[in-house]
Amino acid sequence: MSALIKISPPFxxxxxxxxxxxxxxxxxxxxxxxxxxxFGLVFASFGFFFLWGGTxxxxxxxxxxxxxxxxxxxxxxSTVTGSGDSLKNVIRFEYQYKDYANESDRAHLNxxxxxxxxxxxxxxxxxxxxxxxxxxxxxxxxxxxxxLNAENSVFIGLFSLPFILIGLxxxxxxxFGKSKKAKSQGFxxxxxxxxxxxxxxxxxxxGIPFFxxxxxxxxxxxISPLLKSQEAQDWPEVPCTITESYVESHSSxxxxxxxxxxxxxxxxxxxxxxxxxxxxxxxxxxxxxxxxAVVRRYPEGSQSTCFVNPDDPYEAxxxxxxxxxxxxxxxxxxxxxxxxxxxxxxxxxxxxxPGPNAVLPEEDSFGGPNEVxxxxxxxxxxxxxxxxxxxxxxxNGISSIPLAIYFSQGNGETMLLIIGLxxxxxxxFLIFTAIRALLALRNPLPIVMVAPGRIQPGTRMIxxxxxxxxxxxxxxxxxxxxxxxxxQYQRGTNTVTDRNVFFQECLFTSTEKGSFQTGSSxxxxxxxxxxxxxxxxxxxxxxxxxxxxxxxxxDLSETYRLPIAPVRR
Numbered sequence: 064m065s066a067l068i069k070i071s072p073p074f075x076x077x078x079x080x081x082x083x084x085x086x087x088x089x090x091x092x093x094x095x096x097x098x099x100x101x102f103g104l105v106f107a108s109f110g111f112f113f114l115w116g117g118t119x120x121x122x123x124x125x126x127x128x129x130x131x132x133x134x135x136x137x138x139x140x141s142t143v144t145g146s147g148d149s150l151k152n153v154i155r156f157e158y159q160y161k162d163y164a165n166e167s168d169r170a171h172l173n174x175x176x177x178x179x180x181x182x183x184x185x186x187x188x189x190x191x192x193x194x195x196x197x198x199x200x201x202x203x204x205x206x207x208x209x210x211l212n213a214e215n216s217v218f219i220g221l222f223s224l225p226f227i228l229i230g231l232x233x234x235x236x237x238x239f240g241k242s243k244k245a246k247s248q249g250f251x252x253x254x255x256x257x258x259x260x261x262x263x264x265x266x267x268x269x270g271i272p273f274f275x276x277x278x279x280x281x282x283x284x285x286i287s288p289l290l291k292s293q294e295a296q297d298w299p300e301v302p303c304t305i306t307e308s309y310v311e312s313h314s315s316x317x318x319x320x321x322x323x324x325x326x327x328x329x330x331x332x333x334x335x336x337x338x339x340x341x342x343x344x345x346x347x348x349x350x351x352x353x354x355x356a357v358v359r360r361y362p363e364g365s366q367s368t369c370f371v372n373p374d375d376p377y378e379a380x381x382x383x384x385x386x387x388x389x390x391x392x393x394x395x396x397x398x399x400x401x402x403x404x405x406x407x408x409x410x411x412x413x414x415x416x417p418g419p420n421a422v423l424p425e426e427d428s429f430g431g432p433n434e435v436x437x438x439x440x441x442x443x444x445x446x447x448x449x450x451x452x453x454x455x456x457x458x459n460g461i462s463s464i465p466l467a468i469y470f471s472q473g474n475g476e477t478m479l480l481i482i483g484l485x486x487x488x489x490x491x492f493l494i495f496t497a498i499r500a501l502l503a504l505r506n507p508l509p510i511v512m513v514a515p516g517r518i519q520p521g522t523r524m525i526x527x528x529x530x531x532x533x534x535x536x537x538x539x540x541x542x543x544x545x546x547x548x549x550x551q552y553q554r555g556t557n558t559v560t561d562r563n564v565f566f567q568e569c570l571f572t573s574t575e576k577g578s579f580q581t582g583s584s585x586x587x588x589x590x591x592x593x594x595x596x597x598x599x600x601x602x603x604x605x606x607x608x609x610x611x612x613x614x615x616x617x618d619l620s621e622t623y624r625l626p627i628a629p630v631r632r
Contacts, residue, residue: 099237102489107230109485113223128172128198128211134158136197136209139166141189143182150182150337154189158197160204167197167207179326179339180377226272270406273457277399285393288344288385295343295383298370303329303338303381308361310354313347322347323354325361329369331376338369338379344389395460402457434516438607438623444504451500455493458486503617507532509609511623519628521590526570526607527583537619538612540579542571544625546592549602566592570607594627 136158145151154170170185177185189195189209200206307326312319325341341357361367361381372378507530514525526542546566552559570584596603605627611619 096237100234102492103230103232103234103237105230105485105489106233107227110223110226110228110230112481112485114227117223124172125211128200130201131198131211132160132201133196134160134199134207136195136207138189138191138193138195141186141191141193143186150179152177152182152185154185154209156189156195156197156209158199158207160199160207163204165199165205165207167205169207170209172208172211179337183337184377267407270403270409272403273399274403274407277396277401277403280396281393281400284344284346285389285396288342288389291343292383292385295370295372295380298372300368301329301331301371303327303367303369303379305361305363305365305367306337308358308363310351310358311347312351320347321351321354323357325358325381327367327369327379327381329371329379331371334376336371336376336379338381340378340380342380342382342385344385344392346388346392348388398457435512435514436516438511438513438625440508441606441622441624444500444508448497448500448504451493451497455490455497458493459490499617503619505532506611506613506617506619507534507537509621509623511607511609513607513625517628518588518625519594519630520588520592521630522588523585524588525583525585527581528609529581530579534576534580536613536616537576537579538614539574540571540582540619541569541610542584543608543610544568544570545606545608547604547606549604551600588627594629595625 136156138154138156140153140155142153143150144153152170153168155166155168157164157166159165170189195209197207197209198211305325305327307324309324311322311324313322323341323345325339327338329336329338341361367381369379369381370383510529510531512527514527515522518524528542530537530540544567545564548563548565550561550563552561566589568589570586571579571582573579573582593603595605605625607623607625609619609621609623613619
């Protein structure tokens with residue numbers, strides 16, 4: 064509720080002046096459309112990259128091999144060469160197609176990056192003399208593989224759709240959206256802010272990737288390693304020999320992180336195996352000395368013990384202690400889950416039905432005829448700055464992931480680099496926005512008083528203000544009275560919200576610094592307009608807008624809600 068105080072003389076007297084809006088407002092509109100379209104296209108391109116690499120490309124590759132012929136094949140060689148990360152399979156097989164015998168050494172159409180355990184598993188599954196199925200290209204019978212491409216990831220495709228829809232929606236609205244012009248009724252005006260669009264759907268779609276990313280990190284980086292560690296405590300412990308032991312560094316734009324890399328050999332039921340897991344969830348992080356200390360405890364050639372999964376002997380780990388990192392990842396990812404889930408729930412949340420009689424604000428919100436009302440800004444500066452900083456931190460936290468993965472892989476996938484750079488570009492803009500919001504905290508703040516406390520159409524109104532803070536860099540001040548109509552209506556199955564400035568009057572404008580630090584304007588409130596009201600699908604708002612131009616600094620822009628009471632009969 065607005066604060067009520069006794070009537071006091073205005074801070075200063077100044078006649079009401081009406082001025083035409085500056086051309087700066089028009090240029091901001093054009094710049095906003097350009098930026099909005101670019102932002103939307105960049106946002107959509109991120110989704111298209113995921114959709115292409117995760118769904119479309121595998122589908123295209125699968126369509127190319129759908130006519131390949133399945134024939135029996137015999138494994139003639141199945142060995143493992145190299146060591147450590149360079150460990151790979153060497154597989155040869157013979158097959159016969161249309162009475163012609165052929166030989167091939169291609170196990171996969173597009174060889175994937177296999178872990179050490181996967182390399183061993185493939186070697187043992189395709190032992191020499193084993194008969195298996197091969198797939199032959201009928202157009203080129205000398206081309207044959209044992210494994211066609213993996214199925215496309217539907218999840219990746221679904222994950223990318225919100226980015227595409229939001230991006231294209233923002234770009235389309237920025238380019239082709241029509242702004243509803245204010246009805247001036249003879250008064251000068253500045254451009255309307257235009258329709259808000261389908262906010263509920265946009266919020267929900269925007270929340271889906273945040274929630275999915277948070278849930279993925281929470282499970283794979285936190286919960287899964289903890290559960291696996293608990294399970295491994297019951298695994299049998301067997302001797303092992305350390306073959307490699309070092310700390311690997313991963314450099315990216317966010318700095319350098321380190322991971323423990325330990326390889327070892329072990330025996331299970333008379334068969335030799337290779338292991339590569341020091342612990343579960345062994346991700347890279349800062350703190351090289353602590354990881355170097357672990358490596359010193361397991362030098363190359365030393366003897367140690369490891370825990371072997373009896374149901375899957377290809378899986379082994381040296382220690383079941385996962386440390387604090389999974390717990391930290393659970394806490395960090397929970398932020399994304401809460402933000403994403405909140406956006407999804409808030410987007411689909413229906414507003415509480417105010418009832419057929421709840422169309423006017425409460426009588427107590429207007430005040431009395433002999434009172435002066437101090438108005439408060441619609442959104443506090445600290446809240447705006449905090450929101451901008453939080454969004455920038457969350458976004459850049461996500462954007463660092465593709466780049467970190469790319470640089471941690473050395474010569475990583477180009478797609479990861481492209482995705483990371485797209486994310487980083489948006490992140491830079493959000494950082495710039497957060498910095499502007501923080502700088503705006505230094506702008507002068509209008510302390511706004513209106514009298515009488517109860518204002519209704521036709522009432523003679525006194526507006527007084529005082530700028531608190533430094534005004535030395537403020538070039539001008541403009542004060543507007545605005546009437547805004549917000550309407551919700553159905554367009555097909557979608558709920559559309561339009562925002563229209565139906566009344567706008569310039570109450571004060573000045574470029575003389577001595578005249579606007581304190582000032583007042585006395586005028587009759589328009590008598591042929593409607594009061595503040597709110598119903599199921601319509602709302603009438605009145606507000607005072609203070610605008611000031613600050614060179615090389617965020618401009619002054621503050622909005623104050625002005626409750627207008629109905630005329631008493």
